[in-house]
Structures are given as structure tokens and as C-alpha cells.
Amino acid sequence: MQAFTLTLLAAYFAVLVAIGLFAHRRGKKSAEDYFLANRGFGAVVLFFTLAATNFSAFTFLGFAGKAYTDGMGEYGVMAVGTAFMALMFYVIGRKVWQLGKSNGYVTPGELVGGRYHSRSLQILFTVIMSAFTIPYLAIQAIGAGYILQMVFPELGMKIGAILIMGIICFYVVSGGMKASGWTDVLQGMIMVAAMLVACAFIAHSLGGFESATHAAFEAQPSLFSRPGPNDYFTTQLWLSFFILWVFCDPMFPQMFTRFYTAKSQRSLKTAMVAYPVLISFFFLLPVLIGVWAHGTGMDIANPDNVLLLMVKNYTPFPVFSFVIVGALAALMSTADSQLLSLSTMITCDMVGKRVNYSRIVTVLLTLFAMAFVVFGYNPATGIMGTLVKTTFSGLVVLSPAVIATLYWRRATKWGCVASIMGGEATVFLYTYTTLPTWGFLPAIIALLVSALLLLLFSVIERMVVPAVHDSVPAQG
């Protein structure tokens, strides 16, 4: 089995490296080509790159793990908000695309800072986005290590993580956005196919879909309702996650940057329509596998491993090997996009649109992610807990400033600064103290604070110094 998996993985890695080299040869050597694929992604590439970038190791392993502990509610809480989020391809994506094209913007910070002619706001935006994305990048590396460890225990988690990050770094440095987008198409197809095959084979081994569900239902009926066996999926939490995905997902720098890469608005339209269709069935598959594990009587110590253990125990080894590749594809497609968007922001917003500097930053970020794995990982918090705590909350509070920048003519620089700083302060207050949340995620309260501060400070600033801001042209 190890030899077969190794061959499959070697072939997969070879194709990724080949795409990176091909993208390098096809590149036009311009900054816009390296950072944004010359703003030329058609509908198919844009759809796959938006989907593969957003669906990470967390989708593959975390969904199944959460469904194992808390039941089918995991499907709804993830699917509804993420599917509805596609509307943001119009609300945010369309405007970002238009402004990027007309003003030559490459990063999110340029767009926000550009509206108010404020370099300090541009830097602030970039620093915040980067600070909350770097841990998320490191988590992808950790996921890669765990996945490889399942097949090659002697390799060790850390070596696996270093190997995967090294490959990602190579094709990102070689081909920039083109390599990232083109590999996303391949990785997106692999991850969907792997999940479909895994689910079908597991169902077959358990006597069919009906039998698999029936056995799990007999073992624990509360898995099939909300709030679930641990009362996790309350109505407040459901609403919280809906709001979180709608406003947070476009704030991921790797998603935001992709809005610039669309060839036309037609590409964005297609992605908006196709996105919920993919989510409707793709998110269900890992959740089903996680819930079905209860009907098998398997004893699972770490819920994040449930998907791979189910595949290992209930499918023939070629399927297991394929699913390993699929899981790696899911996380690598996210990690390469994060790596590129981070290096793009750090380079373009700090020193200018210099491709070679960006390549150096990409290598440094890769080394940082490797070091995070080697020295800093705390497994006690789990994938889901770490993500929500450090990344989603920190990024969602940027959305009021972005939406105001795009749509509200009376928004001001200090309104945005207050919104961002106040939102982040609220996130940290909730992380380190025990303030009441009334059943909602702290991120939603931070989002509200952020929106209110934006409104308040913009109005006050306009009252105090109206003439200054009337000269600033609104965008859109």
C-alpha cells in the first residue's frame, strides 16, 4: 500500500511542479502577470480557484471530525452561510474587480488606502490581514504533516509538513498567480472526486447509504438533529456562523486577491452561480462519513482523524491512497493561495510591486510556517478551535471598512481606522476575558462593534473637518 500511495503522491507532486514551471515559461515577466495572472482568469479557472482556495484541510478533516462529535448540524452550519456568501462575489468582488482594473490595484490594502489617499491605512490593513492569515497558513502545514503521517508513520508529522510546504513554495515562486490558479483547478477536481469516491466506497462497505445511516442513527439518534448530542448547534450559533462566513470569507486575502484576477465580470457571475451548487453536495460528504463512524463501533481518540480512519478501514487501499492525495490537494490549494497573497501584500504594500522581492518573502514565509510546525504547535486546541480563535474573528472585523470603502461616500479614513482597531480590540478582549456573548460567537459581537465604530467616527470626523473629505473622490 505504501508503495502505491508513494507513486500516486510522487505523480501528483510532479504535476504540480510541472504546472509551476509551465506557468513560469508562459509568464510575461511583468508584476501584474506574476501577482494577478494578468487579470485573465476565465470562468472555469476563477470558479475552481475560489472554491479550492476556500476549501481547506479543515473542510476535509475538520468537517468530518466535528460531525463525529456534534452530528449532522455541521453540514448546515457550514453549507448555508458559505453558499450564501457567493452573493459577495457581486457585492464585494465586482467592485474590487472594477477598481483594481481601473486603478491598477493588486492588494486589498491598496484599495482601502487608495480611497482615502492614506498610506498608513493601507499598511494597517495589510498588517492586520497578514497577522491573522499567517497562523492559518501554518495550520495547513500541520494538516499536511498529519495526513502524510497516516500513510508513512515513520516519516513523522514535521518532516511531512516541511516536504509539502517546500513543494508549495517551489511552484508559487516559479509561476505566481498563474501556477496557483492552474494548480487550483487540478486540486479542486481531485478533492471533489476523492470525496465522492470515499463516500461511495464507505457506504458500500457499510451495506449502502441507508444501512450506514440506520446504524449511526441506532447508535446515537441525537447526531441527526440540532442542537446535536452536545447541544452545540444552538440557533444563536447557527446565525453566528451564517454571518461569519458571509462577511469573513471575502476578507481572506487569498479570496480578496482573486477578485482582481477575473478576466471579466462574466467570470465572477459564473463563479457566483456555481459555488452554492458545489457546496450543496460537497460539504455533505465528509459530514456523512463522520456521522457514519458511530455506526461502526470504531473507537476514535482524535476526531480530526475520523475521515482518514474510516477511509483506511472501509475502502480498498487504492481509494485510501487517492483520498490522501485529495486531502493534500485541499490543503495545498489553500496554502499556496495564502502564501502568494501574503507575499504579494507584504511586498506590494511595503516596498512596491517587485516580483523578486515577493519571491524572497514567499520563501521566508514558508520557512516561518515550517518553524511554526517544528517549534510552536499546540495540539490541545484542535483545528477548528484554533482557526476560529485566531483567524476568522480577526478578519471578519475588516469587512465593515471594506464595504464602506466600496459603497459609502461619507466613510472616512479615521472611521476605518477606528473600526479596524476597535474590532480587533474586541476580538482580543473576548479571547482573554470572559465577557458575555449571549450564545453568539464573539466574532459577531466584534463585527457589530466594528460597524458601529465606523459609523460613529466617520460621522464625527465629517462634522469636525467636513471640507477635507469632500475633496476625496468616492470609489465605485
Added chain:
Amino acid sequence: MKNRWLWWLLFGALALLSMDFWNWGKERPIIIFLPFWVWYVMTLTLVFSLSFALFAKYEWREE
């Protein structure tokens, strides 16, 4: 402009429909290996797609 408000009203209604509190606490009926509420959620995501398709066709003007 009037049409635009109707679209946002539709999207608001769809967002509200995703808060299906009336299905809470119900694990039955199980229909074709899934609880009814899971079919509801799946159908709703497909309705999102349909409404986005109509919006893209009739309201989203490429400038």
C-alpha cells in the same frame, strides 16, 4: 432601482429561511438516508444558486 430593492428583499428572505428554527430538535423523518432538515438545507443552497443565476442575468449589468 425598484427592481434592485426587490432582489435584496428576495435575498433577505432567503437568509431568513436559512434560520429554520422550526426544524430544531427533529431527527425524523429520515428520507433517503438523510433527515428532512438536511434536504431542506440542501434545497435552500440550490435555491440560492438559482436566485443568483436570475440576478446575474436580469440585474447585474456589466459596466
